[in-house]
Amino acid sequence: xxxxxxxxxxxxxxxxxxxxxxxxxxxxxxxxxxxxxxxxxxxxxxxxxxxxxxxxxxxxxxxxxxxxxxxxxxxxxxxxxxxxxxxxxxxxxxxxxxxxxxxxxxxxxxxxxxxxxxxxxxxxxxxxxxxxxxxxxxxxxxxxxxxxxxxxxxxxxxxxxxxxxxxxxxxxxxxxxxxxxxxxxxxxxxxxxxxxxxxxxxxxxxxxxxxxxxxxxxxxxxxxxxxxxxxxxxxxxxxxxxxxxxxxxxxxxxxxxxxxxxxxxxxxxxxxxxxxxxxxxxxxxxxxxxxxxxxxxxxxxxxxxxxxxxxxxxxxxxxxxxxxxxxxxxxxxxxxxxxxxxxxxxxxxxxxxxxxxxxxxxxxxxxxxxxxxxxxxxxxxxxxx
Amino acid sequence: xxxxxxxxxxxxxxxxxxxxxxxxxxxxxxxxxxxxxxxxxxxxxxxxxxxxxxxxxxxxxxxxxxxxxxxxxxxxxxxxxxxxxxxxxxxxxxxxxxxxxxxxxxxxxxxxxxxxxxxxxxxxxxxxxxxxxxxxxxxxxxxxxxxxxxxxxxxxxxxxxxxxxxxxxxxxxxxxxxxxxxxxxxxxxxxxxxxxxxxxxxxxxxxxxxxxxxxxxxxxxxxxxxxxxxxxxxxxxxxxxxxxxxxxxxxxxxxxxxxxxxxxxxxxxxxxxxxxxxxxxxxxxxxxxxxxxxxxxxxxxxxxxxxxxxxxxxx
Amino acid sequence: xxxxxxxxxxxxxxxxxxxxxxxxxxxxxxxxxxxxxxxxxxxxxxxxxxxxxxxxxxxxxxxxxxxxxxxxxxxxxxxxxxxxxxxxxxxxxxxxxxxxxxxxxxxxxxxxxxxxxxxxxxxxxxxxxxxxxxxxxxxxxxxxxxxxxxxxxxxxxxxxxxxxxxxxxxxxxxxxxxxxxxxxxxxxxxxxxxxxxxxxxxxxxxxxxxxxxxxxxxxxxxxxxxxxxxxxxxxxxxxxxxxxxxxxxxxxxxxxxxxxxxxxxxxxxxxxxxxxxxxxxxxxxxxxxxxxxxx
Numbered sequence: 001x002x003x004x005x006x007x008x009x010x011x012x013x014x015x016x017x018x019x020x021x022x023x024x025x026x027x028x029x030x031x032x033x034x035x036x037x038x039x040x041x042x043x044x045x046x047x048x049x050x051x052x053x054x055x056x057x058x059x060x061x062x063x064x065x066x067x068x069x070x071x072x073x074x075x076x077x078x079x080x081x082x083x084x085x086x087x088x089x090x091x092x093x094x095x096x097x098x099x100x101x102x103x104x105x106x107x108x109x110x111x112x113x114x115x116x117x118x119x120x121x122x123x124x125x126x127x128x129x130x131x132x133x134x135x136x137x138x139x140x141x142x143x144x145x146x147x148x149x150x151x152x153x154x155x156x157x158x159x160x161x162x163x164x165x166x167x168x169x170x171x172x173x174x175x176x177x178x179x180x181x182x183x184x185x186x187x188x189x190x191x192x193x194x195x196x197x198x199x200x201x202x203x204x205x206x207x208x209x210x211x212x213x214x215x216x217x218x219x220x221x222x223x224x225x226x227x228x229x230x231x232x233x234x235x236x237x238x239x240x241x242x243x244x245x246x247x248x249x250x251x252x253x254x255x256x257x258x259x260x261x262x263x264x265x266x267x268x269x270x271x272x273x274x275x276x277x278x279x280x281x282x283x284x285x286x287x288x289x290x291x292x293x294x295x296x297x298x299x300x301x302x303x304x305x306x307x308x309x310x311x312x313x314x315x316x317x318x319x320x321x322x323x324x325x326x327x328x329x330x331x332x333x334x335x336x337x338x339x340x341x342x343x344x345x346x347x348x349x350x351x352x353x354x355x356x357x358x359x360x361x362x363x364x365x366x367x368x369x370x371x372x373x374x375x376x377x378x379x380x381x382x383x384x385x
Numbered sequence: 386x387x388x389x390x391x392x393x394x395x396x397x398x399x400x401x402x403x404x405x406x407x408x409x410x411x412x413x414x415x416x417x418x419x420x421x422x423x424x425x426x427x428x429x430x431x432x433x434x435x436x437x438x439x440x441x442x443x444x445x446x447x448x449x450x451x452x453x454x455x456x457x458x459x460x461x462x463x464x465x466x467x468x469x470x471x472x473x474x475x476x477x478x479x480x481x482x483x484x485x486x487x488x489x490x491x492x493x494x495x496x497x498x499x500x501x502x503x504x505x506x507x508x509x510x511x512x513x514x515x516x517x518x519x520x521x522x523x524x525x526x527x528x529x530x531x532x533x534x535x536x537x538x539x540x541x542x543x544x545x546x547x548x549x550x551x552x553x554x555x556x557x558x559x560x561x562x563x564x565x566x567x568x569x570x571x572x573x574x575x576x577x578x579x580x581x582x583x584x585x586x587x588x589x590x591x592x593x594x595x596x597x598x599x600x601x602x603x604x605x606x607x608x609x610x611x612x613x614x615x616x617x618x619x620x621x622x623x624x625x626x627x628x629x630x631x632x633x634x635x636x637x638x639x640x641x642x643x644x645x646x647x648x649x650x651x652x653x654x655x656x657x658x659x660x661x662x663x664x665x666x667x668x669x670x671x672x673x674x675x676x677x678x679x680x681x682x683x684x685x686x687x688x689x690x691x692x693x694x695x696x697x698x699x700x
Numbered sequence: 701x702x703x704x705x706x707x708x709x710x711x712x713x714x715x716x717x718x719x720x721x722x723x724x725x726x727x728x729x730x731x732x733x734x735x736x737x738x739x740x741x742x743x744x745x746x747x748x749x750x751x752x753x754x755x756x757x758x759x760x761x762x763x764x765x766x767x768x769x770x771x772x773x774x775x776x777x778x779x780x781x782x783x784x785x786x787x788x789x790x791x792x793x794x795x796x797x798x799x800x801x802x803x804x805x806x807x808x809x810x811x812x813x814x815x816x817x818x819x820x821x822x823x824x825x826x827x828x829x830x831x832x833x834x835x836x837x838x839x840x841x842x843x844x845x846x847x848x849x850x851x852x853x854x855x856x857x858x859x860x861x862x863x864x865x866x867x868x869x870x871x872x873x874x875x876x877x878x879x880x881x882x883x884x885x886x887x888x889x890x891x892x893x894x895x896x897x898x899x900x901x902x903x904x905x906x907x908x909x910x911x912x913x914x915x916x917x918x919x920x921x922x923x924x925x926x927x928x929x930x931x932x933x934x935x936x937x938x939x940x941x942x943x944x945x946x947x948x949x950x951x952x953x954x955x956x957x958x959x960x961x962x963x964x965x966x967x968x969x970x971x972x973x974x975x976x977x978x979x980x981x982x983x984x985x986x987x988x989x990x991x992x993x994x995x
Binding site: 390435439441450486487489490493494497498501502504505508509512537622626630634637662663665666668669670671672673675676677680681 | 702737756770785787788789793794795797798800801802804805806808809811812813815816918923930931934938965966967968970972973975976979980
Binding site for chain 3: 048050051052056182204207208209210212214215216217219221222224225237238239242247248263266267269
């Protein structure tokens with residue numbers, strides 16, 4: 001009984017500690033920076049939780065952009081400042097982060113988030129204010145077409161699907177297998193289904209797996225039994241590609257660009273061979289207009305950037321270009337107008353006034369192929385029909 | 386003692402009503418979420434505290450409420466009330482059909498059954514994209530409106546949620562005080578004795594399960610209106626675990642504990658986020674700290690502080 | 701349906717099932733010895749595997765030594781959790797729910813710490829033995845899978861023998877079934893609980909090391925492993941490592957058959973609905989009453 005008493009004895013002290021901690025943590029930082037007020041851009045990314053694989057590389061691209069832009073004098077002479085927040089891959093968190101950035105930090109524009117749900121959540125706050133928002137996720141539910149100030153720098157699912165089919169038809173594949181996840185994979189697959197007839201391509205085996213599946217051998221075995229000419233894989237981990245290759249399937253795998261990162265390639269192990277990506281940036285062999293960014297990135301981080309890093313980098317530049325055009329002090333509506341035009345990014349060229357909200361063209365797609373774990377740029381180029 | 390307790394309650398209500406207008410906007414936003422989590426967590430808390438059932442499937446009903454609201458207000462353009470009611474009807478029906486067979490299980494078997502229910506539902510939310518929008522979800526859910534007063538700021542929505550929380554707590558309080566509450570606790574503590582007193586445990590537990598589902602559904606509908614979207618990413622297993630953490634953290638048998646637990650889940654991660662990448666580690670550590678140092682939950686510790694100061698005041 | 705597909709799926713089901721089984725065995729061992737439902741069992745696997753990855757690829761240690769240290773790291777972590785938290789909580793008669801909350805909290809911290817200190821990348825280990833492939837009934841089998849199956853069986857049998865025949869194993873069981881009685885005949889109940897956590901931790905780490913040549917390990921995988929292991933252990937009656945092994949296999953095979961027989965879209969729906977049905981039909985677990993009490 002005495003033990004019990006001392007135990008309860010600590011509870012009040014612990015409680016007091018928590019109260020003190022909360023009080024301490026909720027006091028706003030007193031030190032205000034003096035001098036010229038920088039141009040603030042809020043950034044909300046998934047830096048922890050399931051989406052961290054997206055948010056962390058996006059952040060490194062955005063941070064590099066901030067550094068380079070400021071070294072060149074900022075926007076019209078004002079330095080820029082990114083205020084980066086983590087939504088923890090949780091859309092509930094994204095809402096309060098956005099509220100804090102908009103109303104407390106008074107940012108001029110928002111970048112984010114890494115995942116569709118958070119992007120839509122933030123859009124609900126930026127839309128009534130007509131605050132420019134650059135989303136790093138692909139086009140989400142129908143409402144996003146009405147949100148005139150929300151831009152998407154990631155390619156649309158229709159474009160992803162077209163790019164995949166273009167390549168499949170170029171290698172003469174008529175019978176395709178598809179292995180896709182229940183998340184974004186399903187969205188791309190629905191587009192593939194819609195477009196495949198026009199290419200004279202049939203899907204002979206289609207199998208689904210959960211986003212974070214640890215094994216897809218059984219699905220792969222079903223695809224193997226159908227003997228397709230090539231296999232389309234849409235997902236975010238290297239697991240499906242490993243499963244296919246372990247079953248000794250030698251066919252070309254065409255994978256959506258979500259898989260085109262050094263991390264996923266590493267997780268594929270020796271399965272990372274004869275995999276083709278319709279993507280945007282091959283650091284080992286960049287397009288002329290990407291060379292400068294790749295060089296800067298490599299100098300800063302000692303490795304090559306990939307699509308996610310480039311998206312983070314381009315997002316900051318898109319906002320800057322709009323504010324340069326409309327003037328830093330311009331009201332939101334003007335900036336939104338200015339932002340809805342063409343933009344030459346380092347990842348690719350955009351036309352934000354286009355129907356799919358970013359106007360990335362099929363001809364902008366760069367095809368790369370994994371040969372023994374290394375990305376190599378292919379000469380193949382898809383043509384707009 | 387009785388008088389001082391009423392005083393504390395009155396004081397808490399006064400703070401809840403009067404303080405938020407002076408808080409920063411994103412903080413009020415966190416309070417809105419704390420309120421929504423309280424409603425959902427209350428359902429889990431009743432099951433845990435009154436019946437001894439660990440429910441890891443509350444997310445199912447939360448999601449049903451959110452999707453009912455999303456689908457009906459966006460695609461059918463029905464009034465908001467319809468979303469709330471349909472969500473509750475579906476949740477109650479589902480709770481009855483699932484609850485009746487699984488509530489014969491006990492202990493960890495039952496916990497696993499509710500977890501399995503959550504996993505099945507999550508898979509279906511992805512799969513039935515004609516209804517849920519799949520991975521993209523549904524956006525553009527209209528703001529709630531009371532006559533012509535639009536609840537379009539966190540503060541306005543906060544007062545609505547506060548009202549809902551107050552009503553739910555009051556109803557739960559009356560339930561616990563009623564004969565049903567007595568039967569529930571008798572059953573939790575000694576099932577055989579309860580049966581001999583003509584209590585039908587499964588029927589009673591099913592009723593509480595349905596009540597819990599209704600609370601989950603209301604919380605989900607509120608969430609959908611507040612956030613303006615419904616997306617499967619909000620309805621994962623992690624959220625179910627959080628809903629269970631709420632009453633456990635606060636102290637399962639106390640109603641105020643649910644409020645305190647919900648505040649912890651909603652506010653603490655935000656406060657810790659200023660530590661950058663470390664914040665999730667710190668959140669885990671905070672959970673461990675509460676469990677190890679406060680065996681009766683946060684409310685138990687609070688009550689202890691209260692008791693001591695009362696003793697201290699008496700010479 | 702062709703034989704190759706069936707054989708391949710069955711093999712995949714068995715392989716995945718053993719993965720769940722290995723996690724479930726550790727969970728069951730801990731529950732058996734301490735009544736703590738360990739919601740961070742998967743994290744033991746993550747830690748064990750990461751330690752091996754670091755020693756092997758980071759420091760170039762020999763594989764066998766790295767594996768040994770990986771297993772040891774799980775045991776140490778288990779002992780730490782018992783000594784630092786569980787012991788204190790038991791002494792102060794903490795309520796039952798709080799152990800679940802504690803282990804959830806530890807699991808969250810470890811997962812976040814792995815992301816913070818080791819990054820978001822997933823890691824693979826080389827297969828045991830050679831990288832040879834064998835074709836059995838038209839199904840492709842990696843040599844590591846054979847090792848995985850063999851070692852899992854050995855671990856399950858070994859654990860059973862450990863509880864039944866060794867003095868420490870018997871003491872651990874006695875200390876858990878009747879702590880007061882055990883203490884009165886001179887068994888150090890607290891020490892036995894520490895052993896239980898060391899055993900559970902080592903089993904968890906061993907599971908992680910065994911599966912990492914097949915499944916890449918990352919900061920997020922712990923919770924997933926725990927959930928499946930929890931399902932496996934409960935199916936088997938929760939206190940019986942052999943039951944957990946059977947539970948895991950049942951789960952894995954149902955999953956594979958759901959994909960082959962119905963549709964991969966409804967894999968989880970079918971598997972977990974069946975799981976609920978099995979529990980309703982066999983409320984004592986797959987092994988019945990024997991499974992709940994036996995070792």
